[in-house]
Amino acid sequence: MSETPIKRPGGRSARVRAAVLDATLAELTGRGYDGLTVEAVAVRSGVHKATLYRRWGGVDGLVADVLSRSAGQPWQVPDTGSLRDDLRAITHEVYAGFTDPGHGVTPRNVILAALRSPQGRQALTAFFEARHGQAAAVVTRSVARGETPDGTDGADVVRTACAPLYYRLFVTGEPLDEPAAHRAAEAALAAARAGVFVPRRPGREDGSGDAR
Amino acid sequence: MSETPIKRPGGRSARVRAAVLDATLAELTGRGYDGLTVEAVAVRSGVHKATLYRRWGGVDGLVADVLSRSAGQPWQVPDTGSLRDDLRAITHEVYAGFTDPGHGVTPRNVILAALRSPQGRQALTAFFEARHGQAAAVVTRSVARGETPDGTDGADVVRTACAPLYYRLFVTGEPLDEPAAHRAAEAALAAARAGVFVPRRPGREDGSGDAR
DNA sequence: ATACTAATGCGATTCGCATCGCGTTAGCGG
DNA sequence: CCGCTAACGCGATGCGAATCGCATTAGTAT
Numbered sequence: 001m002s003e004t005p006i007k008r009p010g011g012r013s014a015r016v017r018a019a020v021l022d023a024t025l026a027e028l029t030g031r032g033y034d035g036l037t038v039e040a041v042a043v044r045s046g047v048h049k050a051t052l053y054r055r056w057g058g059v060d061g062l063v064a065d066v067l068s069r070s071a072g073q074p075w076q077v078p079d080t081g082s083l084r085d086d087l088r089a090i091t092h093e094v095y096a097g098f099t100d101p102g103h104g105v106t107p108r109n110v111i112l113a114a115l116r117s118p119q120g121r122q123a124l125t126a127f128f129e130a131r132h133g134q135a136a137a138v139v140t141r142s143v144a145r146g147e148t149p150d151g152t153d154g155a156d157v158v159r160t161a162c163a164p165l166y167y168r169l170f171v172t173g174e175p176l177d178e179p180a181a182h183r184a185a186e187a188a189l190a191a192a193r194a195g196v197f198v199p200r201r202p203g204r205e206d207g208s209g210d211a212r
Numbered sequence: 213m214s215e216t217p218i219k220r221p222g223g224r225s226a227r228v229r230a231a232v233l234d235a236t237l238a239e240l241t242g243r244g245y246d247g248l249t250v251e252a253v254a255v256r257s258g259v260h261k262a263t264l265y266r267r268w269g270g271v272d273g274l275v276a277d278v279l280s281r282s283a284g285q286p287w288q289v290p291d292t293g294s295l296r297d298d299l300r301a302i303t304h305e306v307y308a309g310f311t312d313p314g315h316g317v318t319p320r321n322v323i324l325a326a327l328r329s330p331q332g333r334q335a336l337t338a339f340f341e342a343r344h345g346q347a348a349a350v351v352t353r354s355v356a357r358g359e360t361p362d363g364t365d366g367a368d369v370v371r372t373a374c375a376p377l378y379y380r381l382f383v384t385g386e387p388l389d390e391p392a393a394h395r396a397a398e399a400a401l402a403a404a405r406a407g408v409f410v411p412r413r414p415g416r417e418d419g420s421g422d423a424r
Numbered sequence: 425a426t427a428c429t430a431a432t433g434c435g436a437t438t439c440g441c442a443t444c445g446c447g448t449t450a451g452c453g454g
Numbered sequence: 455c456c457g458c459t460a461a462c463g464c465g466a467t468g469c470g471a472a473t474c475g476c477a478t479t480a481g482t483a484t
Contacts, residue, residue: 011451013461034329039441048463053442055461115327115382117246125385132384159384160376160399166383167375170327172344173337183408187372190406191399224480225431251471260433265472267431426484433478439471448463454456 019045020052021069024062029106033113038062060117067114067123071130083142083192087161087185090135094165095181111170132158139192153197160197161188231257232264233281236274241318245325250274272329279326279335283342295354295404299373299397302347306377307393323382344370351404365409372409373400 023045027036036059042049056062078089097107114120136154143152164184168174191197235257239248248271254261268274290301309319326332348366355364376396380386403409 013451016462037441049441050443050464051462058442111383112327115324121385124383128384128386156395159379160396163375163379164372166379167371170383171323171336171378172340172371173333174340183368184372186406186408187399187403190403190408194398194402194406196395196398196402228432249471261471262434262473263432270472428482428484430481431479434476436474438473441469441471443468444466446464448461450459450461452458452460454458 016045016047016051016055017065020047020056020062021066023047024066025106025110028063028066028109028113029104032105033109033116036063036113057119059113060119063110063113063117063120064123066110067120067127070110071123071127075131075134077134077137079138079141083138083147084185084189086138086142087157087189088182090138090158091161091165091181091185092178094162095176095178098165098169099176108169115170142192148192149195149198151198151200152192152195153199156197157188157192160191161185228257228259228263228267229277232259232268232274233278235259236278237318237322240275240278240321240325241316244317245321245328248275248325269331271325272331275322275325275329275332276335278322279332279339282322283335283339287343287346289346289349291350291353295350295359296397296401298350298354299369299401300394302350302370303373303377303393303397304390306374307388307390310377310381311388320381327382354404360404361407361410363410363412364404364407365411368409369400369404372403373397 020041023041024036026044027040031037031040038052038059039049041047041062042052052062056065078086078093080086080089097103111124114124132155135158139148139152139154139157142148143150143154161184164187165176165181168176168180232253235253236248238256239252243249243252250264250271251261253259253274254264264274268277290298290305292298292301309315323336326336344367347370351360351364351366351369354360355362355366373396376399377388377393380388380392
């Protein structure tokens with residue numbers, strides 16, 4: 001979609017792309033998301049400026065393509081045997097990915113850069129759609145085990161678990177720590193058990209009754 | 213903080229600020245968050261370009277100050293008598309604020325513009341801190357009514373209710389509709405009832421037990 | 425009222441990113 | 455092995471944002 005159809009994928013174009021995207025990531029790591037410049041990427045990658053503008057259109061396209069490449073690489077969905085631990089593993093992974101010094105500030109800067117343009121946000125949408133789709137499996141398995149109400153929307157459970165983390169990280173700017181990540185997983189779990197994510201079911205749709 | 217200390221608030225500076233911030237909002241409404249330009253704001257507001265650079269430093273400062281002004285204006289926290297309806301009112305208000313044609317795309321563009329710079333995000337943090345602090349009152353009242361476990365962290369309940377909306381709107385780019393907003397409120401409610409937001413309490417911290 | 429000075433108005437200049445036309449290289453088909 | 459052309463390299467140019475020094479206006483104090 002954001003990918004220009006390459007008619008000669010034979011070696012060079014692929015090499016150029018890899019070099020450029022790696023350089024983009026490196027720049028994003030070093031100078032941050034607002035210091036990202038086409039010229040800097042050109043210098044670092046050894047690819048000429050004009051080529052970058054031709055193939056990617058500008059900084060936005062570079063960031064979007066970085067995300068596309070990330071979305072392509074598959075991802076290991078946790079499978080611990082219980083929904084609670086699966087959700088905790090997911091939120092912990094998100095937490096670690098954005099706070100561990102190992103990864104550095106790179107993932108954060110990639111997202112921040114993507115948020116700056118419609119093109120980047122479109123790539124973000126695709127990225128999260130892929131992730132949510134895969135992660136929903138933890139709910140599917142939980143339903144199969146009888147842990148969770150039938151018909152629970154798996155993607156929605158995952159969304160609810162992850163949303164507070166991204167909300168803190170990218171919207172409110174509040175600090176994100178491990179307890180907060182755990183609480184988010186617990187909240188999604190409690191809501192899933194209560195049947196909040198079962199569509200159409202009148203269920204506990206109403207009533208001020210005690211759910212505890 | 214982002215506010216240059218004005219030593220002569222007597223009329224003119226205030227008028228200039230109002231005109232500039234209004235013009236910024238108008239530009240944000242019209243050309244969108246990435247078309248926002250200091251020059252355009254200068255022309256529209258009738259204030260000279262150099263003044264804008266001097267007092268606000270650039271586009272980032274303008275957006276930040278718009279948010280500061282918004283954060284200043286107080287806000288009516290719902291008080292329906294039940295936590296469920298209060299939370300629903302809050303999420304519905306967020307939903308409506310970003311999707312109603314009445315408000316237009318302005319609020320969305322303000323947030324998007326603020327996300328683009330550290331300065332803007334700092335203003336966002338302050339904005340949400342104020343909002344969350346006020347909104348936490350709905351939980352305080354609910355605890356007083358005995359509806360919700362003692363010691364529940366009100367701000368965290370509100371965060372959990374709002375997070376999925378902002379997550380969809382600004383991170384994943386998924387569509388936001390009324391059912392989704394209601395589900396977010398229900399999820400936060402279920403989690404609050406389950407005692408997820410009570411710190412320190414061992415409570416239901418463990419166990420695969422039934423919470424329904 | 426009248427100095428005083430903070431705040432703004434004004435235009436020129438600088439600076440850096442984006443874009444263009446043309447020459448060169450390298451992957452592809454025969 | 456040899457043409458063919460897509461893809462890239464290269465430098466020049468255009469364009470708009472950001473910044474500067476100085477002139478002018480308008481609050482403020484006395």
